[in-house]
Amino acid sequence: MDTVTHTLLGAAIGEAVLGKRIGRKAVFYGALMSNLPDIDALGILFLSDSQQLLFHRGITHSFFFVILISTILGWILKKKFKDSQTSWVNWMWLIIIALLSHLALDSLTCYGIGLFEPFNNEKISFNTIFVADPFYTVPILIGVLFPLIGKKSPEKTQKWNTIGLAVSSCYLIFAMFVHVYVWKVMHQSFKEQQLISDGFTVTPTPLNTFLWMGYSHDSNGAWIGYYSIFDKQKKIDFYRIQRNDSLIASFEKDIIVKNLKQLSKGNYIITKEDSVLYFNDIRFGQVSGWNKADGPFAFKFNLNKNADNKRALNRIKYKESTYEWFALLVNRIKGN
Structure with a gap:
């Protein structure tokens, strides 16, 4: 999830605990x-762009990190506030719950987290919520900030904080149920059309859990389709994109390509634009795929030597008209 959401949720947890x-x-x-x-964002100081993408949401998003850091920081904070009635255990609970909230939210996005590192490098992802979703964040924002306006009693502060957490949690549960429902609808349509693949995944489009992208890859490419829970028809129009592995035949031993393939879990295609090769990770969706099948992918990694890929996951969005893009998204959410 985005930093704002993590910060607000942590603040709400701090107040509650x-x-x-x-x-x-x-x-x-x-x-x-x-x-x-x-x-782990500091990894950008000593890792290459592709290595940083693998390192991000790795060991610092693991149970190992939670146990280690909560133990150490709980002891430090107890020493710092030695005159308070807050025990080491109280501090540990705050830190553990705050850290686990971060891990839980990030695991629900398509990027995933290295929950069991350093013992297992597999990234766990549930594809339930987009990295930024105002329907989840705004209730927490109100619950945390409203008590700061004027003088509020501790009881009212706790009340508003609890309401914010309750509403956002209900939305998260709603998203989980919608995820299961959409997967069944899209997968059923996929099977009815007798399309063949190695698996099937659905993930939400930006800023909502009403419009979803379904995708399925194989050794030659992928099928992609979109479905809104407000669509009148449950027959999904899937379109085909080719993987184009032949374009990177000379890169097969390149560590950058190996890192990117590991990151994408096989969900990728290669595109060529003005002699520049791009590695596109399908999992992060398209900028406007719900409007046009050939919409660019949000994750585009430039494979040219010495290319700057620090914005690989945000490369496209700066070229789009925000208002036009958002209007198209809202119209598609309304359903076909």
């Missing part, structure tokens, strides 16, 4: 702890 003991400082420490797993 230690608000009555240490006051508004709990909000600060909850927000701080919930962002600790993203310390």
Whole structure:
């Protein structure tokens, strides 16, 4: 999830766990702890672009990291606030819950997390929610910030905080049920059309859990389709894209390509634009695929030597008209 959501959720957790003991400082420490797993962003200082993509959401998003950091920081914070009635166990609970909230949210996105690192490098992803979803974030925002407006009693602060967490949690549960429903609808349509593949995945489109992308790859390419829960028809129009592995035949031993293939779990295609080869990770979706089948993919990694790929996951969005893109998205969510 995005940093804003992690920060707000951590702040809400801080208030819920230690608000009555240490006051508004709990909000600060909850927000701080919930962002600790993203310390792996510092990897950009000493890793190549492709290595950083693999390193991100790795060991700092694992159970190992949660246990280690919560133990150490719980002891440090207890020493720092030695005069308070907050015990080491209380601090540990705050840190553990804040860290686990970060891991839980990130595991629900398509990127996934290295939950069992360093013992297993497989990234776990449930494809349930987009990396930024205002329907989830706004209730937490209201629950955290409203009590800061004017003077509110601790009881009212706790009340608003609880309401924000409850509403956002209900939305998350709703998203999980929708995910299961959409998978069944799209997979059934896929089978009825007798399309062949190595698996089938559905993932939400940007900023919502109403419009979904379904995709399925094989050794030669992938099938992609879109479905809104407001669509009148349950027959999905899947279209075919070719993998084009022949374009990177000379790159097969290149460590960059190996890293990208591991990251994508085989969900990729290669495109060529003005003599530049791009590695496109299908899992992150298309910028406007719901409107046109040949919409560019959100993840485009330039395979040219010494190319700057620090924005590989955001390369396209800066070229699109935000208003036009959002209007197209809303219209497609409304259903066909």
